[in-house]
Amino acid sequence: MPKLKCTISYDGTNYAGFQIQAHKNTIQAEIEQALRKMHKGEFVRIYASGRTDAGVHAKGQVFHFTTNLEIELPNWKKALNTLLPKDIFVHKVEIVPVDFHAQFDAVEKEYRYFVLNSNEPDVFQRNYMYYDPYHLDVKKMQNACKTFIGTYDFTSFCSMRSNVKGDKIRTIYEMSCERNGDIVEFVILGNGFLHHMVRIMVGMVLDIGSGRAHANSIEKALAKKDRREAGVTIPPEGLYLWEVIYPNKS
Amino acid sequence: MPKLKCTISYDGTNYAGFQIQAHKNTIQAEIEQALRKMHKGEFVRIYASGRTDAGVHAKGQVFHFTTNLEIELPNWKKALNTLLPKDIFVHKVEIVPVDFHAQFDAVEKEYRYFVLNSNEPDVFQRNYMYYDPYHLDVKKMQNACKTFIGTYDFTSFCSMRSNVKGDKIRTIYEMSCERNGDIVEFVILGNGFLHHMVRIMVGMVLDIGSGRAHANSIEKALAKKDRREAGVTIPPEGLYLWEVIYPNKS
Numbered sequence: 058m059p060k061l062k063c064t065i066s067y068d069g070t071n072y073a074g075f076q077i078q079a080h081k082n083t084i085q086a087e088i089e090q091a092l093r094k095m096h097k098g099e100f101v102r103i104y105a106s107g108r109t110d111a112g113v114h115a116k117g118q119v120f121h122f123t124t125n126l127e128i129e130l131p132n133w134k135k136a137l138n139t140l141l142p143k144d145i146f147v148h149k150v151e152i153v154p155v156d157f158h159a160q161f162d163a164v165e166k167e168y169r170y171f172v173l174n175s176n177e178p179d180v181f182q183r184n185y186m187y188y189d190p191y192h193l194d195v196k197k198m199q200n201a202c203k204t205f206i207g208t209y210d211f212t213s214f215c216s217m218r219s220n221v222k223g224d225k226i227r228t229i230y231e232m233s234c235e236r237n238g239d240i241v242e243f244v245i246l247g248n249g250f251l252h253h254m255v256r257i258m259v260g261m262v263l264d265i266g267s268g269r270a271h272a273n274s275i276e277k278a279l280a281k282k283d284r285r286e287a288g289v290t291i292p293p294e295g296l297y298l299w300e301v302i303y304p305n306k307s
Numbered sequence: 308m309p310k311l312k313c314t315i316s317y318d319g320t321n322y323a324g325f326q327i328q329a330h331k332n333t334i335q336a337e338i339e340q341a342l343r344k345m346h347k348g349e350f351v352r353i354y355a356s357g358r359t360d361a362g363v364h365a366k367g368q369v370f371h372f373t374t375n376l377e378i379e380l381p382n383w384k385k386a387l388n389t390l391l392p393k394d395i396f397v398h399k400v401e402i403v404p405v406d407f408h409a410q411f412d413a414v415e416k417e418y419r420y421f422v423l424n425s426n427e428p429d430v431f432q433r434n435y436m437y438y439d440p441y442h443l444d445v446k447k448m449q450n451a452c453k454t455f456i457g458t459y460d461f462t463s464f465c466s467m468r469s470n471v472k473g474d475k476i477r478t479i480y481e482m483s484c485e486r487n488g489d490i491v492e493f494v495i496l497g498n499g500f501l502h503h504m505v506r507i508m509v510g511m512v513l514d515i516g517s518g519r520a521h522a523n524s525i526e527k528a529l530a531k532k533d534r535r536e537a538g539v540t541i542p543p544e545g546l547y548l549w550e551v552i553y554p555n556k557s
Contacts, residue, residue, distance in 0.1 A: 068430045114431070143433050180318045181364070181435060183393050 058123045061133065062153040063103075068144040069114045069293070070184040076108040084109075084145060088120070091140035096126060106159045106166065106301040110253075112293035114185070116169075117148075117300040121159045157303075165230065165302035168245045170259045171295045175239035186240065187295035191267040195236045198266035202232040202243070204275040205258055212282040214258055215251035216290065225251055234262065244299075253290045260291040308373045311383065312403040318394040319364045319543070320434040326358040334359075334395060338370070341390035346376060356409045356416070356551040360503075362543035364435070366419075367398075367550040371409045407553075415480065415552035418495045420509045421545045425489035436490065437545035441517040445486045448516035452482040452493070454525040455508055462532040464508055465501035466540065475501055484512065494549075503540045510541040 065088075073081035077089070085103060092101040105120040128136070133150040141147065173179060173186040174193050182188070208228040215225055231246040243259050261278065264270035270288065278286040315338075323331035327339070335353060342351040355370040378386070383400040391397065423429060423436040424443050432438070458478040465475055481496040493509050511528065514520035520538065528536040 066430050068433070143428075144430050146428060146430050148427065177398065178393075178396060180316050180394050180396050183318070185431060 058125050060121055060123045060153050060155050060157055062119060062121045062149075062151045062157060062159065063137070063147055064149040065118050065120070065145060065147050066116045067114065067118065067146070068184075069109060069112050071144060072111065074109060074111045074113070075105060075115075075118070084118075087142060087145055088137075091137055092122065092124075094140055095136055096124070104159050106163045107250075107298075109296075109298055110293050112184075113296045113298070114294075115298040117167075118298050119159045119163070119301040119303075121153060121157060123155075159301070162303050163301050164304050165246060165248060166250060167299040167302070168250065168255045169297045169299045170243040170245070170255060170291075171297070172241040172243070172259075172263065173239055174236070174241050184294050187292050189263060189267075191263075191269075193236075193241060193263065193266040194268070195234065195241065195266065197272065198234050198241075198262050201262045201265040201272065201275060202234055204279075205229045205232045205245075209279050210282055211251055211254055211279070213278040213284055213287045214254045214261075215284065216253040216257075217284050219252035221251055227251065227254070232258070255296060256290045256293070257287050259295075260288045263291065264288050308375050310371055310373045310403050310405050310407055312369060312371045312399075312401045312407060312409065313387070313397055314399040315368050315370070315395060315397050316366045317364065317368065317396070318434075319359060319362050321394060322361065324359060324361045324363070325355060325365075325368070334365075334368075337392060337395055338387075341387055342372065342374075344390055345386055346374070354409050356413045357500075357548075359546075359548055360543050362434075363546045363548065364544075365548040367417075368548050369409045369413070369551045369553075371403060371407055373405075409551070412553050413551050414554050415496060415498060416500060417549040417552070418500065418505045419547045419549045420493040420495070420505060421547070422491040422493070422509075422513065423489055424486070424491050434544050437542050439513060439517075441513075441519075443486075443491060443513065443516040444518070445484065445491065445516065447522065448484050448491075448512050451512045451515040451522065451525055452484055454529075455479045455482045455495075459529050460532055461501055461504055461529070463528040463534055463537045464504050464511075465534065466503040466507075467534050469502035471501055477501065477504070482508070505546060506540045506543070507537050509545075510538045513541070514538050 067084050073083050075084045077083050077085040088103055101122050103120045103122045130150050134147050137147045171186040173182050173188045178188045206229050210226050212225045227247055227249050229247045234243045245255055261275055317334050323333050325334045327333050327335040338353055351372050353370045353372045380400050384397050387397045421436040423432050423438045428438045456479050460476050462475045477497055477499050479497045484493045495505055511525055515522055
């Protein structure tokens with residue numbers, strides 16, 4: 058049975074997150090429902106690179122599944138996009154080796170976080186950027202971003218509700234931010250991310266940028282390994298799972 | 308009693324249009340409900356520059372109302388924005404002369420229409436731009452836009468369901484389009500617009516740009532004064548009421 062890898066984008070606004078949950082509208086449920094239709098009522102499980110929370114978006118989420126259907130790849134894409142709602146779009150369907158796994162084979166993930174830093178909110182961005190009206194010192198924030206680059210125990214930057222197995226040590230390869238007009242865009246690359254990790258990290262950088270927190274508060278929080286040492290978890294609407302990277306680019 | 312003029316933006320996605328309708332979610336209903344709360348249960352009617360259809364957006368819609376409340380202007384803005392849902396935002400509240408009328412005093416209106424002209428749709432723009440995947444010749448479209456500039460009988464460019472009083476003669480002061488990456492933006496300025504007028508006009512320009520219609524089809528359609536001579540009414544999601552202009556800039 059062929060194994061297929063799909064790359065999708067979705068607007069997370071109207072979903073309770075990626076992962077399937079009873080009586081809730083989720084991305085996974087929509088995709089499995091579309092696949093069930095294509096497979097004449099037969100259930101097909103999908104396996105994603107990871108879940109995303111309610112309201113979080115994706116530009117390049119990846120999942121895989123196995124199928125007994127014999128369909129040309131372009132027709133897979135067409136059929137899925139016809140069956141899926143308009144806030145989920147399949148960009149790419151590829152055949153992958155039978156041992157490919159969207160979660161376990163991912164070596165790197167890129168997240169982006171968008172902040173609207175203007176005098177007034179923008180009704181058209183309310184679900185797509187976090188609105189922060191405070192003056193932000195971008196230079197300070199760029200320095201703060203660099204503090205995260207490296208391998209650390211991210212216990213302070215992980216939701217207390219997290220039930221992660223294993224340690225909370227993760228490596229951040231790159232973290233930067235830039236202002237374009239009223240928009241501040243964060244880019245974060247790492248080998249893995251804990252629950253709420255990006256939203257707590259960017260939240261602390263914004264606190265430093267606005268002067269609500271001291272420049273050394275990230276180092277302190279990392280050292281303490283205590284969730285209460287880092288700031289609040291900022292809202293999901295600014296967060297995008299941007300890309301999932303696999304070793305052989307498959 | 309002071310008369311107030313408000314300038315607002317709204318995301319029309321979740322509304323059945325601007326104008327109040329029984330059992331429907333409308334912009335006007337939301338605003339009048341907010342004003343009723345501020346006036347301790349007393350009903351306050353608002354008068355807008357004009358209605359917008361379901362799914363159509365606004366960056367600069369204007370309405371007026373009279374009130375017996377004595378509130379400082381900045382507090383009006385604050386109170387309204389606190390009471391209104393997040394997809395409606397009040398940018399400006401001004402005191403205007405008692406004879407000001409948001410509809411009858413408007414001398415010019417600017418609409419914009421956004422087209423996403425890319426190989427694939429964008430889930431994040433599905434409610435904010437019209438997706439047209441066909442190759443568009445922008446030069447041809449820029450010429451087509453110019454055909455509309457001037458004073459014409461726009462019967463062919465008006466919904467047959469329209470119950471407009473008086474004639475269908477309108478003046479277009481400016482109409483242009485420009486491509487920025489995958490986005491084609493139309494700017495249309497006129498002294499007044501009939502029901503569906505902008506959506507039929509831009510639709511015909513797109514038909515010319517993609518080769519579905521001949522370059523002279525706009526002149527022909529204008530001359531025939533018959534709705535069936537112009538093309539389809541393209542979707543509301545690309546349309547924005549951008550600005551309403553009053554003689555003394557009040």
